[in-house]
Amino acid sequence: MNQNTPPEQLTGKLEVDEPYTEAAGLPAILKSFKQVLQGTDAARGWKALINMNQKDGFDCPSCAWPDPDGHRSRIAEYCESGAKAVADEVMTSHTASPVLFQRYSVNELLQKPDLWLSQQGRLTQPLILKPGEIHYEPISWDDAFQLIANQLNALDSPDEAIFYTSGRTSNEAAFLYQLFVRMFGTNNMPDCSNMCHESTSVALAESIGLGKASVKYEDYEKADVIMIMGQNPGTNSPRMLTPLEEAKRNGAKIIAVNPLHEAGLLAFRDPQSPRDMLFGAQKMTDVFLQVRINSDLALVKAMCKILLEEETKNPGKVLDQSFIQQYTSGYDAFVKSLDQFELNDLAAQCGLTVAQIREAVDLFKFTPKLIICWAMGLTQHRNSVETINEVINLLLLKGSIGIEGGGASPIRGHSNVQGDRTMGVWEKPKPEFLDSLKKVFNFEPPRNHGFDAVAAVKAMHEGKAKVFFGLGGNFAMAVSDTNYTADALKNCKLTVHVSTKLNRSHLHHGETALILPCLGRTDRDIQATGVQFVSCESTTGVVAQSHGVVDSVSNSLKSEIAIIGGLAKVTLGVKADRVDWDSLVAKYDRIRDLIEQTIPGFDNYNEQVRKPGGFYIPNGPRVREFKTNDGKAHFTLNTPNHHDLETGELLLMTIRSHDQFNTTVYGNDDRYRGVYNERRVVFMHPNDVANLGFKEKQVVDLHSHYNGKQRTAHKFIIVPYDIPVGCAAAYFPETNVLVPIDSIAEKSNTPTSKSIVIRVTPAVMEDSRQTVDQ
Known part of the structure; x- marks a missing residue:
């Protein structure tokens, strides 16, 4: 084992079951209480839980999802992930x-x-x-x-x-x-944004003048259509499912764009809703677009082309021409640039049909109340900034920025990561901020x-x-x-x-x-x-x-x-x-x-x-004030890239299990995906498993090649899964070793952890076993 990487031993206890088709429900309740009470006394654990995310309590140390503006449940204004984070912090038995x-x-x-x-x-x-010492001491x-x-x-x-x-x-x-x-004298202040949503900050600053969401919490319940891209809310921000369900009950449609069918994108059973618990989960997604890894830019560009076609058929009813004329620049060049792309080619790049993309566009072509939200599935590729700029292009066409029920909604990963940047934690501080520091502190x-x-x-x-x-x-x-x-x-x-x-x-x-x-x-x-x-x-x-x-x-x-x-x-x-x-x-x-x-x-x-x-x-885009160089929101020109894989190569994305938050691991289960007692697994399409000469639960090594150097992550167990052909997924941080330090997103320098070209080979084992027990 390399002393720099986490231990590469398998647990030997892997169990694989059918993936969940709904999120939360009774299992989430039981898991939340078990997690908190197993490491602390009941009174201490309960006191923490009932005060989490309350107006007079403490902010959840897990994700950055906002609290409701109005009423909050006094019983449980938290989710399973939040309960795990609190258990991790309040436990006193050790x-x-x-x-x-x-x-x-x-x-x-x-x-x-x-x-x-x-x-x-x-x-x-x-x-x-x-x-020279080998032990830490007080x-x-x-x-x-x-x-x-x-x-x-x-x-x-x-x-x-x-x-x-x-x-x-x-x-x-x-x-x-x-x-x-x-005051010490440096701006060497990297932060965790550099690894996750830096691409968002760069793209939004370029296009709308502020690297933050343009929506409020209440906008979700007022939206007609919500498109969720590269995000797994059921695991990474489960409290988001509550306003999504409310939106659905108000008549909203949801489009999910993801390489994996995640439980939280399919259905949600609210543990605090007697209706859900008695009569079943609320279906979440109306149109599911199972795209290939890092084809989102091609998808959104195809949607923009279809919108322009529909505007020709229905003049003044599809695009918000008044908004475009008054608040944007670059529209004509953007429209002209679309001529160089063919719908069939864009759809093929995504692994979809044109009909599937049209079905999604039909849901929002006549309404501006469109929210597009995204997370690291969009931000950790070489072309991430361009992809997010294309998302903004679509919203600008619809006039969906600065209205109730519409807007851009990046879903930040860590609680207060956005606040840190607001407070000046940034390696590239703006001159105005530094001038203010100089004035106040001399x-x-x-x-x-x-x-x-x-x-x-x-x-x-x-x-x-x-x-x-x-x-x-x-x-x-x-x-x-x-x-x-x-x-x-x-x-x-x-x-x-x-x-x-x-x-x-x-x-x-x-x-x-x-x-x-x-x-x-x-x-x-x-x-x-x-x-x-x-x-x-x-x-x-x-x-x-x-x-x-x-x-x-x-x-x-x-x-x-x-x-x-x-x-x-x-x-x-x-x-x-x-x-x-x-x-x-x-x-x-x-x-x-x-x-x-x-x-x-x-x-x-x-x-x-x-x-x-x-x-x-204050949030300028929320009121249609764009702090760009010309005071307008910018249409941008972006070109989809192609991953031309050679025979035997797969495109790997790193993901979280349901038992972790960022790099913190709470357990070895990934309940929603049906994986138990093991983290060193690689999800592959069954056809890829067969075509590459492997079999289910075979132990393999994963290799990436970059600039003539090979990197290897040892001992991963193959789990056949519903993922696009040519794609694979595995958990981080175990697979971070495969991401070269020089492989970064353009402009944002974010590591490309969601698009790693790999080869898979049989693992070099200490003994003769090449599969785990069935």
Whole structure:
């Protein structure tokens, strides 16, 4: 086994059943309660659950799906994924205390699966791995801060440090973090957006002037048609199913575009609806377009061509000519560009018929109330920015931006990943933001662009960056090219991770390594002036307060804000005097006052955030104000690409199982897809299995080739599945090793984790078995 990759052992317990045809229902209820109660006492677990996503509770630490603007269920305003995330955080039966690290060396911990690492529980006090040592050991907070400060201040340039941020970080912590980093002197602030929705941010900024959703929560219930592209809501954002069901009951039609028939796209049985529980699930999808991987651009372009044909037949009834003329530019060039594409060719590229695409277009050709939502199925390809721009082209044709029941709706993956960017966590800050920092804090922020996630890995690998500081997350497993990334971290003089639980990134360490344990979203945060709250931004741009409700597992834990403030005081020297860090840590209202002074749209922040449910921050496209260079929304010219696979090649996309969120693994089951007790599986079409000479449950190795180098993910079990011929799917982060560090989306630099050309070969096994037991 390569010491950089997760253990490659199979469980030997794989069971495969029929995939689910509906999401949620009684199994979701039982799984939610089992997950929470198995690791904690009933009172603590129940207290956390009933306060999650309430207006006076805490924001779910899982996905960024918005809370309802109005009424919320007092029984369960959460989903199975949220319950798993809370269970992962509130469990108290185990803690990853220093005793664990006395027992296991770093190399021994590397042999453990990610699930085992997470199951060790919450970290309880700061730990250090000294040069040449093999065990982490305790260190005081003061000594940890001083060590980090010494290493940072010894660098030849501030740009030799990398400051990473996870989406879990609150608005207040993110703002304070970027302030500290820029006062230190660098814009090297990669964040988890770089790996997921950066393509969205780039595309939307180009086309409509803001890299965020143009819809509100209530728009879903008012839409006539909702098109869901490259997204699996039943697993990745299950609470989205509730407004989708409400939309269906209001008469909306749903178009699903996905290579896999996911349970949440087929039907939903609301666990809180007596009607659903007694009489059956609500059918969700009216038209399912099972596209080949990364053919979405061709599909949307075909839809645009059909709309133009229909407008010719029904002048003034299909396209919103008034909107196009008043609010857009580039329409004529866009229309002309469509002439070079043939419908039959576009449909064939998708693996569909023209009739199937026309059936979908017929649902929205006469209504502007169209919402298109998407997730990483669209954002992690080389041409992702172009694909999303084509989605906007379609919405512009219909005049579906800036109206009730219509708009663009990227579905962000991690809670508050969008808020972090709003607070200034970005390697490419806008000059206006830096000017505002200068005015409010009286210092000159760095102006050069910093490293994004991929560039940061390369800089560490090449010795150009020597200190890595991670505020949350599991960087080593989140980034592509696992071995390359692990080696990059090992090149550092110092690696620091602010974390709640043990993960694999702690084990790919620099010469010196620190783990700093912090409070989680569920924990009560008590500072010098009393109990504090933080705030987060949802994917629809709502900023709301979040209060921890349970006592922390250790008195040694600090909040992220306290960690940042303590580190800034020690590191910045005389520059630290420009900010009263102790005062900000003592009372978070003071941080919000500074945010209000610095960032537009946060007027009366402390007052507004205390309103039940929070407030919407300004959103230009929502009111048809486009902050582009000409003040208009832009039609763009985009060309579909072809994946010309050679004989024996497949196009692989990485996916999540139902028992994980991002890189956090909660279990080895993927219930909705009918896979149990195993994660190292590869889904292939039965024809591909046969044509390549394999059989069901055969153990194989997956290989990618890029620029003359082969990368291999060992020991995956073949599961025949309903996926387009020539396509395959497997879970990340196990398959991140196959994604080359240089294979990135154009303009956004996002790793191409959803379109990896692979070859499959029989696995090289220690024994003679080539299949698992049936």
